[in-house]
Amino acid sequence: MAKSKIEWTQESWNPTTGCTKISSGCTHCYAETMSKRLQAMGVEKYKHGFHKIVTHPKTLSLPYCWKKKRLVFVNSMSDLFHENVPINFIRKVFKVMNDCSDHTFQVLTKRAERLYKISDELKWGSNIWMGVTVENSETLNRIKYLRLSKAKIKFLSIEPLLGPLDNLELKEIDWVIVGGESGPGSRLMDVEWVTPIREKCNQSDTPFFFKQWGGVNKKKTGRKLDGRYWDEMPDFKPMKK
Numbered sequence: 001m002a003k004s005k006i007e008w009t010q011e012s013w014n015p016t017t018g019c020t021k022i023s024s025g026c027t028h029c030y031a032e033t034m035s036k037r038l039q040a041m042g043v044e045k046y047k048h049g050f051h052k053i054v055t056h057p058k059t060l061s062l063p064y065c066w067k068k069k070r071l072v073f074v075n076s077m078s079d080l081f082h083e084n085v086p087i088n089f090i091r092k093v094f095k096v097m098n099d100c101s102d103h104t105f106q107v108l109t110k111r112a113e114r115l116y117k118i119s120d121e122l123k124w125g126s127n128i129w130m131g132v133t134v135e136n137s138e139t140l141n142r143i144k145y146l147r148l149s150k151a152k153i154k155f156l157s158i159e160p161l162l163g164p165l166d167n168l169e170l171k172e173i174d175w176v177i178v179g180g181e182s183g184p185g186s187r188l189m190d191v192e193w194v195t196p197i198r199e200k201c202n203q204s205d206t207p208f209f210f211k212q213w214g215g216v217n218k219k220k221t222g223r224k225l226d227g228r229y230w231d232e233m234p235d236f237k238p239m240k241k
Contacts, residue, residue, distance in 0.1 A: 004073055007211050007223070008177055008233070009106055012076040015060060015093050017045055018053040019079050022110050025135030025160055028185055031077045053084040060092055063100040074107045081111040087118055098125045108133060108157055112142035119149040129175070129234070131155040136163040147172050153234060159211060160186075164193045170204045175234050180214025180221075189214060194225060207232035 004012045019031060035050035048054050063072075074080060074097070080090060097105045108131040109115055115130070124130075130151035132142040135158070146154050153174050158165070160181030170176065178197055180189035194210070201208035210230040213221035223229055 004076065006073060006076070007231075008209050009073040010071040012073045013059065013062060013105075014045075014056070014075055014077045015096075016053060016055050016075055016078040016080060016082075016085055016089070018048065018050055018077075019082060020051055020053075023135065023139055024162060025110070025133055025139070028160075028181060028183055028187075030183065033183070035077060053078070053082055055085065055089045057089075057092075060096050063096050063103060066100070066103060069102050069104075071104050072106065074105050079109050079111055080107055081109040081114045081118075083111065083114060087121065090118065091122065094122045094124075094128070097128050098123050101125055101127050103127060104129065106131065106155075110139075110142070112145035116145040116148045119151070122150070124150045124152055126152045129153040129155055131157050131175075131177075133157045133159070134165070134168075135160055137165060137167065140165065140167060143169070143173070155234075158197065160214065161189050161193055161197075162187055164190075165197060168197060168200060170200055170206050173204075173206055175207045175209065175232075176201050177209045177211055179211030180218075182212060182214040182216075182218040184216065186214055186216060191225075198225065198230065201232075207234055209233060 032050045035046050038046040039049055104127050106129045110133045112132045132146045134140060134142055134156050155175035156173055157177045159179035161178055178194055181187050198208050208230050209232055210225045212218050212223050215221045
């Protein structure tokens with residue numbers, strides 16, 4: 001469990017670690033870079049490196065110890081719906097999230113098809129927010145599978161945004177996050193890709209969260225869009241800055 005620097009959450013909880021690249025949004029994966037760093041530091045949880053999927057049963061007890069309500073990003077260092085994560089372990093993670101209903105859990109995947117395939121086998125409490133990553137027009141089909149899932153709160157992480165999303169449809173979507181890629185080799189995000197998404201959110205009354213412009217120095221480029229911060233979220237009272 002760790003405090004998170006990600007603007008749209010408070011803390012991270014990683015019942016699994018490791019992942020493999022699946023689409024162009026994975027090219028400069030921050031989790032891969034961080035995993036290598038933690039492995040070099042000798043952190044036990046990351047001794048197998050990034051490309052081996054490892055489950056960590058001991059971490060399942062952590063949420064039961066939390067006293068204050070919190071917003072938690074699940075598997076910031078992995079993908080819970082990766083094909084190498086056993087369905088029985090996914091069920092255990094969902095049991096914890098349902099048991100700990102005072103907390104809000106944000107689950108994000110690029111494996112939207114598997115999410116849909118096993119959705120009926122999972123219990124979806126309203127405190128479990130389910131999202132898919134959409135980085136360009138080629139990955140818009142992930143939204144279809146998200147809609148077909150049994151999740152009660154559905155969101156999109158459009159980060160890194162790598163091109164225009166002219167055919168984006170927000171029906172049944174409860175939240176949209178948009179952000180540019182950051183770090184060495186980062187690909188630039190065009191404002192003309194961002195503003196149409198914000199306008200679609202406004203028209204559909206969907207909360208819009210602008211995370212960052214990104215770039216090599218994301219602090220310099222900042223988080224403002226049209227001179228203001230966009231930090232809209234689904235209702236979550238404990239969220240504080």
